[in-house]
Amino acid sequence: MKYISHRAIICTLTLLIIIITVLFTFLRSSDVPEYITAPVRKGDIENSVLATGRIDAIERVNVGAQVSGQLKSLKVKQGDHVTKGQLIAEIDDLPQCNDLRNAEAALNEVKAELQSKQALLKQAELRFKRQLRMLRENASSHEDFESAEAMLATTRAELLSLNAKLVQAQIEVDKKKLALEYTRVVAPMDGIVIAIVTQQGQTVNSNQSAPTIIKLARLDVMTIKAQISGDAANLLI
Structure with a gap:
């Protein structure tokens, strides 16, 4: 009887040691933090806002006449792409x-x-x-x-x-x-003809002000003007 009690005690102690070891291992492993990882790559960081705005050309000029006379011929039409120095119009010389x-x-x-x-x-x-x-x-x-x-x-x-x-x-x-x-009006820059102001046959008078014949703009680079709220203005765009 004493032998059985002694054996039971040993088994009980062994079981307790096993339980304590398992609990210690579990608690120790749970203390290690887990991290979410991802491969490093280049990219853009963007913040988006919704706003109503206006798109405009970054550069535009009014091409006019520096002498008075009748517009004898107009060499371009709206939407044409012109290069610097290209003949735009001729005034009666x-x-x-x-x-x-x-x-x-x-x-x-x-x-x-x-x-x-x-x-x-x-x-x-x-x-x-x-x-x-x-x-x-x-x-x-x-x-x-x-x-x-x-x-x-x-x-x-x-x-x-x-x-x-x-x-x-x-x-x-x-x-x-x-x-x-x-009397030979040429383009001052590369651009797109966005408006025809003076038609062929009309008379221009340079004595009053420089009369505009066409409007020219660069459309390869545009600017955006928009109104946004104060909170959105604090965003880094």
Whole structure:
């Protein structure tokens, strides 16, 4: 009987040890945290908001005329893609051609006067030198010398005046040439024709304001303007 009790005690202790060991192992394994993992890769982080806005071109220009006249021809239509320097329109250039001819004629007239005055200057210089030599030799009077001296000074002054007129006449010719070039309206940049403002046959007047012929815009890059709430504005977009 004592043997059975001793054996029962040993079995009971063994069972308790096993139970304690199992519980200790379970509790120890439950303390280890579990993590959710995923492979690392590049990507975009986005926050989205709903808003009503307006899409507009990042760059747009009004292409206009710098001279007055009738729009003789329009080379583009709405929706066309144009490149910088491409011919957009032509304005009747007859007035500008006539103005250029008149300016060139005035320039040639001044040049002719200048050549004539240069010849007179040479004569005046020769006369002055001759009168000076004769005066020193007592072969001429002071009156003749002073007359030759005055003629030389007058001719030189007139020559200076003609040189100034020549510069002004050349400037006028350059202005008329530029005005003639302005009758050819070209695109200032690459873009899309988004509007035709002036039709072929209409008259444009550059004296009041630069009249717009077409509107040009870059549509490869757009801007968005939208109104969003204060909470949404704090989001990093």
